[in-house]
Amino acid sequence: MTAQDDNTNEAPLVCCKCDKTLAKTKVTATYLGNEFPVELWKCSGCGLVYVPESLATGRMLRVEQALEDK
Amino acid sequence: MDGERVRQWEAQCIQEQLPACSAACPVHVDARKMAQSIAKGDFATALKTFQRSITLPRIISQICDHPCQQACRRKEAGDPLNLSALERAAVAFGGKVAPLRKFGTRPQSVAIVGGGISGVAAALDLAVKGYTVELFESAPNFLPRLQNASQNVLPKSAVDADLASLAHLGVLLHSNVSVTHDDGENGLRTLLQRFSAVYLAIGAEGELTRSLEMPLTIDPVTYTTNVAKLFAGGSMRYGSGQYSPITSFQDGRYAALSIDRLLQGASLTASRELQGSQESRLYTDITPFEPVQQVAPADTIIGYTREEVQKEADRCFPCSCMECVKVCEYLKEYRAYPKRYVREIYNNLCIVMGVRNANRMINSCSLCGLCQQVCPEKMSMAEVCLDARQTMVETNKMPVSAHEFALRDMAFSTGAAFAMAKHQPGFRESTWLFFPGCQLSASSPEHVQSCYQFLSESCEGGVGLMLNCCGAPALWAGRKNLFEENCASLKQIWLQMGQPNVIVACSSCFRTLKDNVPEIPIQSLWPHLNSQAAVKPNAQLSGRAYAIHDPCSTRGVGEVEDSVRELLQCMGVEGKELNPRGETTCCGYGGLARFVNPELTDRTVKRRAEQSEADYITYCAMCRDSFARQGKRAVHVLDLVFDSQGKDPAARPDPGFSRRQDNRARLKARLLKELWGEERGVSMPELILQISEPVRLVMEHRMILESDVRKTLEAAENSGQKLKLPNGHFLATHCPAHVTYWVEYGPGARGSFEIYNAYSHRMQVR
Numbered sequence: 072m073t074a075q076d077d078n079t080n081e082a083p084l085v086c087c088k089c090d091k092t093l094a095k096t097k098v099t100a101t102y103l104g105n106e107f108p109v110e111l112w113k114c115s116g117c118g119l120v121y122v123p124e125s126l127a128t129g130r131m132l133r134v135e136q137a138l139e140d141k
Numbered sequence: 142m143d144g145e146r147v148r149q150w151e152a153q154c155i156q157e158q159l160p161a162c163s164a165a166c167p168v169h170v171d172a173r174k175m176a177q178s179i180a181k182g183d184f185a186t187a188l189k190t191f192q193r194s195i196t197l198p199r200i201i202s203q204i205c206d207h208p209c210q211q212a213c214r215r216k217e218a219g220d221p222l223n224l225s226a227l228e229r230a231a232v233a234f235g236g237k238v239a240p241l242r243k244f245g246t247r248p249q250s251v252a253i254v255g256g257g258i259s260g261v262a263a264a265l266d267l268a269v270k271g272y273t274v275e276l277f278e279s280a281p282n283f284l285p286r287l288q289n290a291s292q293n294v295l296p297k298s299a300v301d302a303d304l305a306s307l308a309h310l311g312v313l314l315h316s317n318v319s320v321t322h323d324d325g326e327n328g329l330r331t332l333l334q335r336f337s338a339v340y341l342a343i344g345a346e347g348e349l350t351r352s353l354e355m356p357l358t359i360d361p362v363t364y365t366t367n368v369a370k371l372f373a374g375g376s377m378r379y380g381s382g383q384y385s386p387i388t389s390f391q392d393g394r395y396a397a398l399s400i401d402r403l404l405q406g407a408s409l410t411a412s413r414e415l416q417g418s419q420e421s422r423l424y425t426d427i428t429p430f431e432p433v434q435q436v437a438p439a440d441t442i443i444g445y446t447r448e449e450v451q452k453e454a455d456r457c458f459p460c461s462c463m464e465c466v467k468v469c470e471y472l473k474e475y476r477a478y479p480k481r482y483v484r485e486i487y488n489n490l491c492i493v494m495g496v497r498n499a500n501r502m503i504n505s506c507s508l509c510g511l512c513q514q515v516c517p518e519k520m521s522m523a524e525v526c527l528d529a530r531q532t533m534v535e536t537n538k539m540p541v542s543a544h545e546f547a548l549r550d551m552a553f554s555t556g557a558a559f560a561m562a563k564h565q566p567g568f569r570e571s572t573w574l575f576f577p578g579c580q581l582s583a584s585s586p587e588h589v590q591s592c593y594q595f596l597s598e599s600c601e602g603g604v605g606l607m608l609n610c611c612g613a614p615a616l617w618a619g620r621k622n623l624f625e626e627n628c629a630s631l632k633q634i635w636l637q638m639g640q641p642n643v644i645v646a647c648s649s650c651f652r653t654l655k656d657n658v659p660e661i662p663i664q665s666l667w668p669h670l671n672s673q674a675a676v677k678p679n680a681q682l683s684g685r686a687y688a689i690h691d692p693c694s695t696r697g698v699g700e701v702e703d704s705v706r707e708l709l710q711c712m713g714v715e716g717k718e719l720n721p722r723g724e725t726t727c728c729g730y731g732g733l734a735r736f737v738n739p740e741l742t743d744r745t746v747k748r749r750a751e752q753s754e755a756d757y758i759t760y761c762a763m764c765r766d767s768f769a770r771q772g773k774r775a776v777h778v779l780d781l782v783f784d785s786q787g788k789d790p791a792a793r794p795d796p797g798f799s800r801r802q803d804n805r806a807r808l809k810a811r812l813l814k815e816l817w818g819e820e821r822g823v824s825m826p827e828l829i830l831q832i833s834e835p836v837r838l839v840m841e842h843r844m845i846l847e848s849d850v851r852k853t854l855e856a857a858e859n860s861g862q863k864l865k866l867p868n869g870h871f872l873a874t875h876c877p878a879h880v881t882y883w884v885e886y887g888p889g890a891r892g893s894f895e896i897y898n899a900y901s902h903r904m905q906v907r
Contacts, residue, residue, distance in 0.1 A: 087863050087864065087871070099907055131203045140540060141495075
C-alpha cells in the first residue's frame with residue numbers, strides 16, 4: 072500500500088464526538104503481522120481514523136488477500 | 142497431504158495418457174499432435190514432432206507397418222486416420238529435415254554388428270549421445286534389405302539421405318565386413334574385448350546367428366543377453382515370420398538406451414513400463430462424433446495433396462478424456478485437468494516462503510463429487526481439495542477470510558439462538574427425532590413446523606425435535622477439530638434423547654451424519670411424507686411439470702433419490718430428469734465455494750438453471766435459494782406437500798444471510814411458545830433499521846449481516862463516536878472481532894435509522 076491510497080480530494084469530515092475536522096495524518100495499517108505506513112484522515116482528539124469505502128473494498132482488500140496467501 | 146497419495150491421484154487421472162495411436166506405436170510417435178499440426182497446415186511442426194521419435198524420417202515414413210493406424214479410434218466413427226500418409230506428408234511438405242546433432246562426447250566406444258534398420262537406429266542414438274560408434278555390415282551397402290525396394294515405395298534418394306546421418310555424426314562404417322563367432326580379427330569375442338558394449342542386430346537369417354555356439358537369450362525390455370556387455374535385437378529377436386520395420390527400429394533405439402544406461406552406471410530396468418507398443422488407458426467418448434470416411438486422394442499414384450492431407454488430418458477428434466472438465470465449471474475455470482491440479486495443489490501446500498497462488502483454487506471446489514461420478518477411473522477432486530484444506534488448517538495456512546463468515550453462521554446455528562432438543566410435548570421419551578437442519582429452518586421455517594406437526598401425529602412413540610447444525614460447514618472448511626467436536630456434541634444430545642431414530646430433511650445433514658456419526662440411525666424425511674402427500678396434495682402446484690434437481694450431497698444415495706420421486710408420484714407431479722441419475726451438479730453452496738468464489742458458483746448455478754425451461758423442484762433449501770438468486774423459478778418439495786397459502790413458492794426470493802439467521806431464531810422462539818408453552822421470544826432490537834433492497838444486496842455481497850450493522854450503530858450511538866459526512870449522513874465504525882465495519886446512516890421515519898451503505902475491511906489502522 073502507498074500513501075496515495077487515500078482519496079485526497081474528499082471534503083473534510085467532522086468527528087462528532089470531538090467536534091474536530093479530520094486532518095491528513097500518517098498512520099499505520101497492519102494485517103497478519105505486516106505493517107504499512109499510509110496517510111489517512113484522522114481525528115486529533117479521539118484518534119479515530121477514517122477508512123474510505125474505495126480503499127476498503129479496493130486496494131486494502133487486495134493487499135489483505137495477497138497477505139493471506141503468503 | 143501425503144506425497145504417496147498425491148502420486149496415486151496423479152496416476153488416477155488419465156488425461157495425459159498416450160492416445161491409442163501413440164500407445165500402439167513402439168516408439169510412441171505423437172501422431173495426434175502431428176495430425177493437429179497438419180490439419181492447421183503446419184507441416185513444419187508436424188515434421189518436428191515426427192523427428193522427435195524417428196531418426197530415419199524419410200525411410201520410416203515410407204515403410205513403417207503403422208500399428209498406430211489399426212489402433213486409431215476414428216475407426217469407431219468412420220475409417221481410421223491414414224496416419225501413414227500423414228507421416229509421409231510431414232516429410233514431403235515439412236521443409237528441411239533437421240540434421241541429427243551430437244550432444245557432447247563420451248569416452249566409451251560401442252560396436253554395432255548389423256547395418257539393418259535396428260543396427261542403424263542404435264548407431265544413430267549412441268552417436269548422438271557422444272559415444273564412438275563402429276558399425277559392421279557384411280553386405281556392400283547398409284540397410285541392404287531396403288536397397289532393392291521399389292522406387293515408388295522407397296526411393297534410393299530417401300535411403301541415402303537418412304543414411305548420410307551416420308557419416309555426419311562420425312559413425313565409423315565397416316561394410317563388406319563379416320563378424321564371426323570366434324576370436325579372430327572381426328570375431329565377436331574380440332569385439333567384446335575391444336568395445337565397452339556390442340549390439341548384435343544381424344537379422345533372423347544371418348550367418349552369425351546360425352554359427353553362434355550357444356543360443357542367445359534376449360531380454361525383451363532391456364535387450365541384454367546371457368553374455369555380458371552383449372545386447373541384441375531386431376528380427377533376430379522377434380523372428381523371421383513377420384518383418385516389422387518399426388519393431389526393428391524400436392529394438393535399436395531401446396537397446397541403445399540400455400547401452401547408454403550400462404555405460405553410465407544407471408539402472409537398466411527403471412522406468413521402462415511405457416516402452417513399446419501397448420494398449421492406451423486414455424478414455425475418449427466417441428459418441429459426439431459423426432462418422433467421417435477417409436479422404437480419397439484425387440491422384441492415387443501421387444497420393445494426397447497438401448489440401449487433401451489437411452482434410453484427412455482434420456478427421457482426428459483428437460482423443461482426449463476431460464470427462465470431468467466437461468461437466469464442471471470449477472475444473473474448467475483453471476484451464477487444465479485433475480492431474481495438473483493435483484500437482485499444483487501439492488506444490489502450493491509445500492511452499493515455505495512465497496505466494497500460495499492455488500489457495501483460492503483449493504477453496505473454490507464445491508466438493509460435490511460429480512468429477513468422481515463421471516471419471517472412468519473414479520478420481521475425485523473433492524477428496525484432493527478437502528485434504529488440501531485440512532492440511533492448510535493444520536499448518537495455519539488457511540486464509541482467515543475464506544470461511545470465517547460461514548463458520549460464524551454455523552456458530553449461530555449451534556448456539557443458543559437456534560439450537561435446542563426436546564421431547565414431543567406430553568412425552569418423556571422419543572422413539573423418533575426430527576432434525577430439520579439449519580438451512581431449511583433458515584429458508585422455510587413454516588415447513589419445519591408443518592413437518593414436525595405431521596410427524597408428531599403420524600409416528601408412534603414420541604417425536605423429539607432437534608434444532609442444530611450437522612457441522613457440514615466445518616467439514617468443508619477443513620476444520621477437522623471443530624467438525625469432530627460438533628459430531629461429538631450431536632452424538633451426546635442424541636444419547637441424552639434416548640438414542641431415537643433420526644429423521645433428517647436435508648441432504649447435507651444426511652450425508653454428514655451418516656458418514657461421520659454412524660452410530661446414529663438416520664432416515665430421510667421423504668418416505669415419511671408419502672401418506673401426507675396422498676391425503677393433502679397441493680392441487681394448485683402439483684398439477685405442473687417440474688424438472689428434478691437432486692442435491693449433490695446425496696448423489697447416488699438411492700434411498701433418498703428414489704423416495705423423493707415416489708413422493709412426487711404420490712402427489713401426481715411430473716418430474717422430468719435433468720441428467721442421468723447420479724450426475725447432478727452443485728448449487729454452489731457445497732464446499733463453501735460460494736464464500737470464496739461467488740463469480741464461479743454463480744456461473745455453475747446459471748449453467749444448471751439453463752438446462753431446462755421448466756420450474757425446478759429440489760429437496761435442498763440451499764439449492765432452491767441458489768436458483769432463486771439466479772432468477773430461476775424453483776420450488777422445494779415441501780412447497781408442494783404443505784399449503785403455500787396462495788403464494789407462488791417458485792417466485793419466493795432467497796432470504797439472504799441476515800434473514801436466514803433471523804428465521805432460525807424466530808422458528809425456535811415460536812415452537813417453544815406454541816408447542817412447549819415456553820415464552821422465550823426473540824428480544825426486540827432497540828434500534829429499528831430501514832434497509833432498502835439495493836443496500837441489502839450490497840450487504841449480502843459484502844457478507845455483512847444486519848446484526849453487524851446494528852451493533853455498529855449501537856456502538857456509535859452509545860459512545861457518540863461517529864463521523865459526519867459532507868452529505869449530512871453519519872458514518873459509524875465498529876470492530877467486534879477481526880472485521881472492521883463501517884455504516885453510513887441517517888435518521889429514518891418514526892425514530893428508525895435509514896442505512897445508506899455498509900462496508901468492511903480486515904486491516905487494522907492506527
